[in-house]
Amino acid sequence: METSGGIRASLAGRYASALFDLARDQKQIESVGKSLDALNQALVDSKDFSELVESPLVSRDEAGKAFGAIALQLNLDPITSNFVGVLARNGRKSQLQPVIRAFRRLAAEHRGETIAEVVTARPLNDDQLAQLKTQLRTRAGRDVNVDATVDPTILGGIVVKLESQRIDASIRTKLNRLAQAMKG
Template sequence: METSGGIRASLAGRYASALFDLARDERQIEAVSQSLSKLKAALAESADLKALVSSPLVGRQAAAQALAATAGTLGLDQTTSNFIAVLARNGRLSQLGNTIRIFETLAAEHRGESTAEVVSARPLDDSQIAALKAQLGARVGRDIRIDARVDPTILGGLVVRLGSQMIDASIRTKLNSLATAMKG
């Protein structure tokens, strides 16, 4: 897998690559993936946790202690807990969200999957996700993992990013195109 250029170019990419390499060497990729999924969900649900991670006003030691307690509450594996502590000690908690996203991409590539980032105006149900996986899988010839996000500002439709390809079938984009065409 090629990680030397694009992924490792960013700070979050270097942290994610280091965590992935450690997890792979310890044969803990799935355990770390599950722990990061729990942490990602907790970040999405808790405004306090999101503020802790992004605020420069929280000291490194205080952030490390708070995240150690959070890791215990969430039941994170030891490798992930140690990694979060390293991010806190290095003052890099602001990179946590991007690091999780990049780690998920590396783990998916390791499993032979491709990750599609899907943005919709409303949450997709299981049947819609399954149909989207099947269509995208047929298009690229690999298993697809869907990373779904909700953004009401697209009004409707979907925006799908699969590798370097982007399919923008959102109503917002169609309305913008129509407005541009009407201007002449």
Template sequence: MENSGGIQASLAGRYATALFGLARDEKQIDAVTRSLDTIEAAIAESADFKALTSSPLIGRADAGKAVRALVPTMGLDPITAKFLGVLADNGRLSELKNVVKLVRRLAADHRGETTAEVTSAHALSDDQVAALKTRLKARVGRDVAIDAKVDPELLGGIVVRLGSQMIDASIRTKLNTLAQAMKG
């Protein structure tokens, strides 16, 4: 199994590597990534599901029962559904967000893509994402998947993390730089 970027070094990395390996072996990478998108959306949209995946007060048995009750309503593929149950049984639902992120990175690497983490003050339009993908592809020489986040504290502009590189074109950083320059 590939140890891409030290992914296996963390607990979430070991789970992500196992899930990705199973998905790859069963030729279900696309189905698993779609299911992980559904899970990520559920965490973002449902306070109850977010609490289920992050609260240390919910025991393994209760978490397992809750997950198994939710899985049919979420429309997850069988591999991801079983994996979610394993996380719950092992008391590792708190690792779910990191697992999702790492599986996405492994899937992108498998497809020959690089993933760029893009943070902007406002949600990017489809045209903006497409233009950004084109520019980043020209820079790195391979397809780039965009993992977009919104952070209103940036005030404007974007911050792009691409591997070990960071491009910070945010208004917040420019204002901070200007403030430091004015202090002398």
């Protein structure tokens, strides 16, 4: 299992740790988590927003203004609104998604939970997600939150990273193994 010390070793982890510490001190972990979830969903839903976050051509001032407008539009809590402004002004807007992931890990650890990173070719429906959580809870021995992402390049199946374990049951991996077996 990755400890908070491991999370804090990366750039995104240091930013996430600072945000988490501030949220914890102000007893706002849940509201900051919800705001970060809203930002993460905006990254998924809005091509313009995701391009803004990734573009090196957007200046720090322009990014700060855009993040401020997005914070208002998404009705983010004050801590998160200030934080995304700091990311933009420090030229670290591209770290937004890794910061969100690291914050989720820290918050889950704080609640005594663990996070499973799940990649599928298509979005999971609510029933599939519930079944997966049940299976992962049994495997981990404690509550598990699922951080699900969609990656059509895996073609089908699922890839799960739970604590130090990685389970790759994707069709892409199976095809690669088959190709290797046929070669050698």
